[in-house]
Amino acid sequence: MNADALVSDYLGRLEAASWPLPPERRTELAGEVREHIEAALSEAGSRDEVTVRNVLERLGRPEEIVAGEAGAAPNAPVVSVNVGPSMGRVGAVEIAAILLLTLGAFLLPLIGPVIGLVFVWLSSAWSTRVKVIVTAIVLAVVIIPILGLLAARTM
C-alpha cells in the first residue's frame, strides 16, 4: 500500500469507528486527525511509506481515539453492538423516557409524554439530533392530538 492509500485507509477507519459521535464532532475530529497527520509528515520532511506508518502508529488506533471521546476505557467498546445509533448506553433515564412516551401517553395523557420528553433531554446516551427527532415525533403524534381533543371538548 502506498503512503496516500495508508492515510486514506486510516481516515476511513476513523470515520467508520466514529459513527456514535454527534455529526459535527465527527467531522471536526476527522479534520483534526487529518491535520495532525499532515503536520507530522511535514515535520518529518518525508512522505514515504515508512514515515507514514510511523506517524499513524504514533496516532494510535482510530477506535482508541473515538473511545476517548466518550470518556470510556480505550479497550472497551464505545457502545454495545446490538443497538442502533440512536440507542447509546441505555440506562434508567432512557428506560423512563421510553416508558413515559409509550405507556405514559395512555396512563397519564399529556403529562406522561411531557415528562418523558424531559427525560429524553436529560439523557446523556442520546445525541441532540436524536432528541430533536424524538421531540418532533412526540409533539406530532401525542401532544398535538391531545391538545386538539382538549380544545374540542371545551368548545
Place this chain on the structure above:
Amino acid sequence: MVSGETRNALTELRRGVLEYCVLSVLRHRESYAFEIVRNLSGAGELLTSEGTIYPLLARLRRDELVTTTWRESEAGPPRRYYRLTDAGRRALAAFVDDWGRFRTAVDALLAGTAREGT
C-alpha cells in the same frame, strides 16, 4: 497477568493525569494541538497514542477550562490555538495541590514496599 494489570493501572493513571498535564503545558502561553502533543511527548510516558489528545481537548473546551482562537499559520491551514481560562487555571492549581499529597502518600507506601524487597 500481573504485567497486564500494571499496564491497566498505568492507563488509568495516565487518563486521570493527562488532562492536567495539558493544562500545565498551556499555563504560560497558548498553543495548538500538535505543539501540545510534542510538549507532552517530551515528558515520555504520558501520551501513548497521540490521537487521544483530540477527544481530551474537546472535553476541555466543553468544560470551558480552555478557550480557542483560530490563527493563520506560516505554512498549511489555520491552526486552533488553545488558551487556559480562569476556570482552567483554578482546576490546574487545585490539581497541583492534590497531586502533591497523593504523590507523597503513595511514595511513602511504595518506599516501604521496596525496602522489604517485594
